[in-house]
Amino acid sequence: MAATDRLPPFQELLDSHAEAVLRFLRSAVGPGDADDCFQETFISALRAYPRLEHGRELRAWLLTIARRKALDHHRASARRPRPVAEPDATETAPGPAELNGSAAAAAIWGLVAALPEGQRAALALRYAGGLRYREVAEALGCSEEAARRRVHDGLRALRRRSSELEEQYR
């Protein structure tokens, strides 16, 4: 049996990939809900782990599970009724002075969250998860070409919206 066919102790996966999974989830569902999705991701992975046929590309495998959890999360929150008095997002957007540290991070998450799901997931897998395009494609169930296009379109949309945001605060 080749060394990579063996399944390493699960703690090694947790130690090596927890940060990439958390980064991915923070960009996919936002920092507030990432913690819960993180738990669900690793518990699902642990449940399935002994049935894996080999120990290769485990990060891509974990991120595929994380993406499923993020999708479940989006579906669940779409079904939840919104409170009537929820303020319009633009009313509570931070002013320029606050647009640093966590406020700036929150503004960026807001931009990412507003992207179409396919682009958001592709960007998150590529940049937060650190996957190669081939692995992004595998996690998204599309061609490598389509994965590249989604990342490209997502970046372009982010640039456009962030310069709109700058305009707004000028």
Next chain:
Amino acid sequence: MKTIEELKSDVAVAADADGLLDVAYARCDSPLGELLLAATPRGLVKVGFASEAAGALDQLADRLSPRVLFSPARLDPVRRELDEYFAGRRHEFDLDLDWRLSSGFRRRVLRATARIPYGETSTYTRMASAAGSPRAHRAAGTALGANPLPIVVPCHRVLRSGGALGGYTGGLEKKQSLLELEGALSS
């Protein structure tokens, strides 16, 4: 927001609650150096000296289950009993043991070894007899050398028939200091 370390230890807690923590492990300090401790739901399955710790987790993943997680809380009772033992306040371990890392003749030798009382010694030949093969004293030595549960299954109490110390996987000086601790050797 929780830190990554908090999130990681939450995974072990949730895994335990869901019955997915097949092998929990921890490390603890002892007068013999750092020990690796691992337990399954059946009981303590592995005590490892630092010298062999590197491959020990891989071995547990291969032979028992790859669901191996760092979970010190699950090993708390073991750590407490070992502390008491090293302080001279405990002469018998009251722990459930999982014997799955040894089988057949080797397991019979280890079970016989587990019955040698604190402060006393026996021989490889007697352990071979107790395991049903009086002439297999060399194989008994091999079985004891592969003891997955040293200290708790007291292979340090097994000596050569002439009284010489014999061998010890963790190093002969460890065997000697355990026997001195128990008053079975004069220092």
